Each structure stands twice: as C-alpha cells, then as structure tokens.
Amino acid sequence: MPTIDALPNELLVLTFEYLALNSPRPITTLASLCLTSKRFQAAAEPFLYQVYRGYIRTPNHSNQESFARTLVDHQHIFAYNLANYPNLAKHVRKLDLVLHYRDDEWPLGPLGPWGDTMTTRRTTITAILQSVVRNLDLPRASLHVKMLWVRALNGADRQAYAACIIFLAEKAVEELTLRYEQRSVQKIQTPGAFKQWFEYNWLFEAVKLATKRPTMANNLFCNLRTLKMFQQGGTEDAPLWPLSFAFRLPNLSHFEVHGCAEEYLGTDLPMDVEEDWSDLEPSPIQTLVFQDADINSWTLSFLISSCRALKLLRYQMAVKGDSAGSVFDYEGVNTALLSHTDSLEVLDIEFADKRVAFYRGRDSFISSSLRCLPQFPRLTSIKLPINAILPFHGAPNPSMLDPLHVCHSTLGSFLPPSLEEFHFSNHIQRHHARFGQLKEFGDNDLRMFPKLRRMVILSMETEHPDWYALKETFKSAGIMLVISP
Template sequence: MTMTMAQLETLPTETLLDIISCLRGPRDVRTLLSLCLTSKRLWMITQPFLYNVFYKYVFDHNNGIYVKRASRIRPLLAFARTLALRPDLGGQVFRLCINANHDPSDSVGEWSAAVRNETIAVLNSVIHQKRIPCQLEYVTAINGARMNPLIVVIAALAPNLENLDLVSGREGLRGLRPLYLPGPDGRPAYLSRLKSLHIKDKLKMRHPTMSEVVDLMCLPSLKEFSLAFCEGNGSGCPIFELPTGSFKFSELHLIRASLDATRLTNIMRACENLEVLAYETTVPWDARRRVSCQFPAPALLPCLEPQRQNLKSLRVDLDVANPIAIEKWHRCPQYGSFRAFENLKHLEVEQGILHDFGNLPPNIETVTVLACDYPVYDMMAGLAEYCKNDFSRLELVSLRPKFPPASGLLGIPGAYTFNDLEDDDWFREQYRVGCATLDTIVNDVNFELEVECDGWEMYQHGEL
C-alpha cells in the first residue's frame, strides 16, 4: 500500500530519515524535490539529501535514460553558489561527479546579467575567504567560466567530500593544484577525507598537467583510485617513479590503459599495500607494435612482483586471446604461473593463459575466464583433476565468452549468431551435445560452474 503524504508526516524523524535515505541517484531527484515542497518539516529533513551527490548526468524521465547535462557550466556555478550561501549544505556533500571536459559552447549566456554577476561575486568572495592560492588567477578563471577552478571552490566548500569522479579534457588538471597541496598541518586543505577518486582523461594523457595525477594519487585517505584512458605515449603521462608507500590506496583500476612495463612496475612499487588491481587495455591487436607502448603478456607477473604478497583480487584483460587474431590455441601469449601469489583469491584473466590450471594460486576462490572462445573440454577436465588434490577453496568458475553464442568454447567450428540456435537444427544439436559434454566433465566437482551466455541457460532449462 502506498503511504500518503499525511501518513508520512506522522512518522518519527528517525524513520523518515531511513526512508528518504533510500532515494538515491538522478532518478530520484524529482521525488526528493516533491517531498521538499510538501511541508516545512519534510523540506528541512529532505533538502540535505539533494546535496549528497552532484551528478554529471541527469535522468530523462520521458525516455527513461541518463543524459549529459546540456550545459555543464551553469549547474556547476549554481551548485557552488548554493554551497557558498548555505555552508550547512556543503557539509552534506559526499560525492561529486563532474564532467570538466566541457564543450566550448557551454556558457552562462542565458542567465540575466544580474544573476550572473551576483553568482560570480559570491564565488569570488569564497576564493578570498578560503585563501585559495593564486586568487587573481582563480577570480579571472571563474569569470571566464572555466571548470577546474569551480571544482576547487566546491571542494573547499565540501569539507566531508569522500568521492570524486572527474572527466578531464581541455583543461587537463590545470588549476587543481590546491586540491592536493598540503595545508598548515601537512595534510591537503580540501581533500584530506577523500576515499575514492576516479578520473577519465578524454585527451588520453596528452595535456601537460596530467603529470600531476601522481600528486592526486598520493592523497592520504585515498582507498580506491581509477584512471581511464591512461596512455603511456601521451606527452603528459608520468613515469610514476615514487618512493615505496607513496600510494595509500588498496584498490586500483587502470581502464582502457596502455602502459609499458616500467610504468606499471613503478606504480606497483609506489603502492604501500595493493589488494585489488584491474588492468584493461583496448589497444587493437594489429596496432600494438606500431603505435602502442602496451607491455607484452609475459611481462605482467614481473611487473606485479612488488605486490605479490598483497594482491587478493586481480583482473587483467590485454585482449591477447582473441580467436579472430590468433586462430590456434598454442599461439596465445602466456603470462606465466600465479602459484607464488599465495593470497590471491579472485582472478579474472583471458582464456589464453589457462592452458594449465596448475598455474593458479593454491588459495584461489573464484576464477573468471575472459574472452573464453577456444574449446574448454580439456581445460575443464584438467581443472577437475587438479581439484581432487588442490584448490580446496575454489567455489566458482565463470566462463565469459567474448563472442556470443559461445560456440567457440564448445569447439563448434564456424561463425554463428544466437538466432542460429532457433533456426539452424544442425547447430542447435551440436550446441546441445557440447553443453552436455561440458556438464558431464564438471558433474562431480566441488565448485560451481557458470557459462555467461543465453545458450547455456537454455540448455540448463531443458530448452535445447
């Protein structure tokens, strides 16, 4: 039964807080706004929740999708102005999601001169009150509607900020230095409580200021860091050569990356205690020798050596086990053995390295086989044999094909689509036989097997 507004008003404040705290994300902004308009009491309780997160996307209720803000300068200016005038709301900001890769057409031209001037005056006063370095430069930048100085101002007004998602672009990291410069107590003045930092660099490390990313990575309370489009050949990409223990985060995601072995090794050495690592590249196979600095597969484990005893979860996708580029299984590049990674519990790697499951660490709990498009019968039979004396903690093996409907992992030659399971009787029968063979191989194992494709689901439900 839907609760009426009148009934909602009668609830204790603690209960209302529990209910309203369930409303999260751009999808629920309209509901929160409606609650604010219902009564003064609900307005006082609900309003702070509207400022927990600033999103770079808004929810289009008519089409049911998230869309980028039409103008990202104006909402950022308005948000900063509100925090300046309402410091109590600034204390409620825990996450910022900002697309600073603004289009030159973004402007405040539609605002009246009075509103624009008043907003700029309020933010200029913040720059002076917070003693932000290079004040004249920041005042000029605010007047010019630049994004990065606004990020600094908002961070200065949000003392409890814990999560920052930033899309960088034309400005790179220019003007963000106050975010990581130490204050009088030796800690960063504005991001001392930041726990997670996610940066997507649309210019792929070509802006010269991107070298300053290492300073942001050294923030003292950071637990999770991710960097997308980290291109080692970019003129602004640092070498990451820092003393051991410089990086305090325990979780690192390098997405759509292309790094040489020296840079990755330096990052591993700079980490104090890295428990989770994800590294994914999207460099095309045929372009690697010509334009990429991407390290080869055999170099991976030597790069990870400094964190060998710390890593608990590892995901690596170098796209080296692609049957389109490599037709024969034995030609897939090999990473080597993970046996020495004794504390590694969760591993996600491409099928090409799993010729021999004996290369897995002894305490492994879950294995996800990425780009699983080569025949798996021998591989899974080998694992079943190993499990008789080893891998006592293994709970789950997941096969994730890159090309549906996963006919490659069942050893069915040729190219097929999911529609062939409906229209091609020969393929359908071959698919059913393949699934039955795989099912028989893992019938008596102690771990659960998942094959992430609709065809396997159809087989399990008796629909083939």
C-alpha cells in the first residue's frame, strides 16, 4: 500500500491547503507536518507562514509578573525567525500589524525582562532589520531616512520594526492590514505637523519612498492587492492626505480606511504635502471603502477621480468635531462618478449612526442629488440617503416641505436600468411628501427595471396602510419591497 510520502506534490499541496483553511488548529497542525520530513516541510511552510499577524498583548498592570511571562510580540518573533527560516518572507501573503506610536506605555520595555537570552535575540533582530534598511534602494535624496531608521531600530521603535517587516515580505505580500493605536495619529491632525510626523511614521514614509522610484519595473509591493487601515480607539481620527502612496501602488485593487476625518484634500493643501498628490497617475484601485469617516464632498470627489475604473464605492458617513451642521453636497461626487460609468457596479453611501443621519440626511434646498446614475450600464446595487437621490426643490425654508415642493422628477429617472437591488440608507421623515414619489415609481416606472428584485425602505411608520398597497404593486412585478423600522 503506497504511503502518504509517495503522493505527488500536487495532491500534497492540495491536502495542506485544505488543512490550512479548515483545520481547527492550522498553525499547530502545519508546524507538526514541517517536522515530519524535508519534503513535507517544503510543501507545508508556505501555508504555515502565508498569514502573519503582528500584535502586542495589552498589559495587565495589576500583575506585571504575569504580563512579563505572557507578552507576545510577533513583530520581533517574525524578524528573529528569519535567521532560522530565510525563506519565511517569501511565503507571507497577508500581514496584519498593530502599530503603536512609541514604547513609553510599555513599562517593561519592548521585549520584557527576559534575561540575557532575550537581549541576544534582540541584538540579532536589530542587526537583521538594520541590514534591511542599509540595503534599501532609496533615492539618494532620501538617504537620511536610513540613518533615522537605524537610530529608531536601536531604540526598538515599533513602527520602524513594522516597516522593516513589511519590506522583508514585500515580494509576496498580497494583503496588508495596519491597525493604528490612538496616539499614533495624534501628531498628524494638520498638515503643519507633517515634518514632525515624518520622523515617527516610518511605515508611511517608507512605502511612499518605495513607490516614487524612477521606474515602475523596480517598484516594490508589486503583488499587493489589498490595503486596509484601521484607527483604533480614542477620539482622534486619522487624516487622508498622507496616504498618496496607496494610489501609487502598481496593482492595488482594494483600499479601505476605517476611522478617518479629512477637510484639506481636494481643496488647498500646503506645499509640503501638495506635491505628493500633484503627479499621480490614475490608480488601479477598484474597491474604495471609507468606514466611520468624516470626509467632505470635495475630498470624496477627489479620491474618486484619482481612480482609473472603480467597481465598488462604499462611504459610511460620520460626523466628527464641529462639522455636524455642514451640508454634504453631491454635485462634485456626481461629476467624479461620471469617469467610472463603464465600471461601477456597487454604490453605497450610508450613515454611521442615527445622529449622523439626522445631520447629513436632512433635506436641504442647497444640496444637489446624484443625477448621473442612469448612465451606468453595470450598476446593480445602490444604497443612498433619500436626499441624495430624491431632492426637494424650490421651497424657501425647510418648514414648507410638502408634496408641492418635491422634485418633479420621479425616482425612476434617477436610477440605471441594470439595477437589481436598491436601499434607502436613512428613514423617511415626511411620509406624506415622499410616499407620492414612491407610489409613482411603483405605478409607472417598475417596467423600466427588469432586473430589479429587492427594494428596502426605512420608515418610522412601518404599519402605515399606504405601504400595504405599495407592497402588492411591487409583488405583482416580482419585486420584494421591504419596509424596515
């Protein structure tokens, strides 16, 4: 009977891939297989290391001794393992790192009081990463960055470690997730702080320098497809203007930011950051996502226009600081979207909570709607605030909102024929005014949308008798109408 060792490599790789995806303890299982034979090790190691997560366990200040025993810093372990597994970095497909601003919140130091063995290990790690820094092919004008990094690594700066780890794995990494702890963004709230922040945010500066090389053939991160950034905790939010490097990555298709606020980008940037955005080529980004984000319409329009062919745009609107009273004007967004008529498939603009919906979802007579959507032949899923798709017009003040002041165009005139699913992302507040538009859509326009199968309306009056008749109208056309509270 043939042994498992006699299996052809193709079947062996499929077996290990199944274990990596379905085993309850994939790391332990694959690590054990690596010890079985050199052949098993060669087949299993890529799956063992394809996902690398770096994090630092939150210290328990009530039990420092226990904390010293349980602290796990994968950023250091990853670098140290390179000494024993030189091919490790080539197998990493995903990186998930937590980045801290500085180490003074870790009273036991970056590695903890683990004795001479750990001191030796730290020396080895630092030497590896300093070698990486010295070998970076940076432009001559940026050589001082190397010295900054060398000094930072001597001080065990966590962001410098994380940046070096990303460079070590850049040839194979396809998905990069960065989770910023609160204080790591407090220094960069205004462009005036850019020079000071430059000396701390090794990661942004490193990737930016790498993507501004003279030739694309020498560009790093050529396999990076997904970049996700999270701002974790606190009350401050990360700005977007330092992120021009993301739009230079040659094959990035998914860009996602959680917890951001921006008021400069798309208007007037100071000279020290404007040049970073001035010479951008259209980005290959196809999915653009901003969650819990307070970005004005000019910024959103600018970012949309910086992409070559968007397929999905998702913006979860938040209200930060004193921006609550501002109106989100869809005019610029309407213009920017027109450059993606042949590619856009999903459009999703929603609100982070009810408070945001109250401020930004109100009907305003100075705000325009998205009129361009009928021109999108591939657009199948839409989720929009009511005032983005069905504006009021002509009334001198909000107290005069009644059916006479509703926009004369019907809902059907604002939607593409390819539509399959449509959602309103906030509640109907004036039933008598809005229902007339929806009834007209049901009575006259449904035949214009042969692929439409589901429509969701949010209403404070879900039991209103008007909805029952409208549901029957939609049902007769083969469309599910959902009235949700």
